């Protein structure tokens with residue numbers, strides 16, 4: 001019904017800030033909170049969702065994404081409760097994508113069955129490596145065999161859209177060990193794979209031991225990336241975004257909203273929204289977030305009106321991450337600006353060194369260009385890299 005009314009489409013992101021323990025590289029807002037804290041958070045989330053939903057009554061939600069943190073710590077029932085809170089307050093599209101991030105060490109067959117019956121139709125497993133020695137070094141709480149069993153449980157529960165996250169550039173990792181991980185995981189035929197290069201963040205265990213980590217050199221890391229690009233292409237995956245690979249039609253709808261600069265509303269501590277011409281972020285503290293919602297206040301820590309100039313720079317920064325890149329015609333219809341004329345010198349420079357390609361009116365990064373995308377995109381959009 002809602003779809004027929006031609007409402008604007010909206011994504012919902014919900015941050016679940018709970019993890020059994022912290023991984024050595026992770027600087028997301030999450031921690032090992034008590035069962036009481038988790039129960040209180042669910043109550044607060046329900047209230048917050050109910051309060052915000054009327055502001056989106058002209059929208060249809062076509063994606064829900066539960067990320068974290070570790071949403072699966074809430075169990076199937078907790079996830080179903082969040083799904084019901086959204087379904088009973090927002091208008092949902094008939095072809096909703098409902099994704100949940102799952103840590104293989106925290107999900108059971110029963111949880112997956114409850115999740116599936118409550119509408120979850122996409123699971124994103126944080127695996128990172130198929131080698132137990134690498135998983136241990138990352139302080140992951142699961143083994144590769146636990147992942148295999150969770151993956152098979154998800155299929156058995158009827159989840160036909162699965163993503164697996166992998167990482168490269170890890171300490172002690174070799175090109176061969178990463179290739180073996182990509183080979184083993186792609187042989188399972190998940191619909192989607194996300195491959196991230198390790199970034200050492202200051203406020204993490206890896207950040208504190210930065211100088212003693214034995215990291216692969218730049219050439220090896222580039223070889224890992226190119227090995228994966230070629231292997232996955234030969235196995236039917238499209239490299240549709242810098243870090244993301246999908247089988248035909250299985251691109252992540254929710255993440256495409258970020259890269260297409262489309263609107264989404266987020267809930268939870270540290271979560272960011274883009275809605276009604278503003279970007280705003282909630283406070284990164286579970287206690288303060290819950291207290292604000294209970295008091296009837298919005299727990300906003302940061303809010304920015306997006307100017308026309310911001311929108312143009314953001315659009316370049318986000319769209320250039322995609323294999324489809326930027327079409328000059330689309331750009332003109334959005335901003336009334338001739339993309340080729342305005343950015344000609346930079347576009348030509350990157351085409352001449354082989355990191356960008358032009359096909360008809362469309363400009364996009366090559367595989368090598370995606371690897372150095374931070375530098376290229378920030379130069380074109382005039383951000384500091």
Ligand code: SF4
Pocket residue numbers: 018019021022023026027028030068069070103126
């Ligand atoms: S499970 Fe995910 S969110 Fe939690 S600490 Fe590890 S990487 Fe961070």
